[in-house]
Amino acid sequence: MKSYAAKTVEEALEFAANDLNTPVENLIYIVSDKKKGIFSKKVVVDIYDLPDVIKYAEDYLLHITDELGVESTVNTRLDDDIIHITIDSTHNPILIGKGGKTLQAFTELTKLAVSNHFHKRFRILIDVNGYKDVKYSRLNKLTRRLAREVAKTKETYVFEPMPADERRIIHNACTGIAHVRSESTGEGPRRRVQLIYVD
Numbered sequence: 001m002k003s004y005a006a007k008t009v010e011e012a013l014e015f016a017a018n019d020l021n022t023p024v025e026n027l028i029y030i031v032s033d034k035k036k037g038i039f040s041k042k043v044v045v046d047i048y049d050l051p052d053v054i055k056y057a058e059d060y061l062l063h064i065t066d067e068l069g070v071e072s073t074v075n076t077r078l079d080d081d082i083i084h085i086t087i088d089s090t091h092n093p094i095l096i097g098k099g100g101k102t103l104q105a106f107t108e109l110t111k112l113a114v115s116n117h118f119h120k121r122f123r124i125l126i127d128v129n130g131y132k133d134v135k136y137s138r139l140n141k142l143t144r145r146l147a148r149e150v151a152k153t154k155e156t157y158v159f160e161p162m163p164a165d166e167r168r169i170i171h172n173a174c175t176g177i178a179h180v181r182s183e184s185t186g187e188g189p190r191r192r193v194q195l196i197y198v199d
Contacts (some may be wrong), residue, residue: 001052003032005042012045020047028053028118054083060113061087061126068092081144082123085110092129100135101130104163125165131168136169143173147180147195154197161192170195 004019006012010033017024019135032044058074065087072089087106089095096103107126115121127133146157159170167184170193174182181198184191 001015001042001049002047005041005044005045009043009045012043016045016047030118048118050078051116053122054078056086057083057085057114057122057124059112060110061085064109065089065095068094073152082125084125084127086127086129090128092131093102095128096131099133101132101158102132107163132165135166139169140173143195144177147174147177149193151177152179156197157195159193159195161186161190164191167191167193178199 002016002018002020004012006015006056013024013027013029016027016029020027029050030046030048032046052087053078055086058076062072070093072087075086075088077084087095095106095161097105103126108122110126111122111124114124125132142176150157171182171184174180174195177197180182181196182193185195186192
């Protein structure tokens with residue numbers, strides 16, 4: 001972590017960007033409570049790295065599982081700017097929940113906590129002991145089968161609402177299948193994918 005002081009947050013970020021030779025929008029920062037200067041007020045901006053973000057997300061998740069009385073460990077990898085965190089615990093089914101609902105809630109809470117803390121949005125995917133990988137594989141196979149059906153019957157198929165990471169699997173699975181395109185519709189938790197026949 002490095003700290004930069006200036007009269008305004010914008011100036012401090014500009015100093016940091018010049019010093020670190022990176023655009024302002026790439027900076028991960030927190031406006032510190034500390035003030036510098038005896039006669040003039042200066043704000044202090046603390047600049048962080050991606051490993052700091054990952055550590056914060058891991059600690060947040062471990063704190064939640066501890067509060068639930070579930071002993072767990074986390075393993076994290078960075079892939080295409082997505083932070084993948086895998087939890088393994090003594091009670092994996094509790095952390096997954098029915099249909100993965102609890103796991104989805106963990107993901108949303110962690111993303112919110114991290115973005116609030118660092119004033120920046122990060123793509124974070126949380127899995128419990130490979131549950132998501134298995135789900136992705138099944139969803140991929142199901143989508144390809146349904147897409148072939150749509151190509152044959154020319155009738156649109158609409159999936160149940162699902163999170164963004166699962167919708168992405170469907171869109172990717174449709175790529176290259178003739179006469180079928182995928183499209184997301186709806187807002188927020190009601191967002192879903194439909195497979196549509198095209199001539």
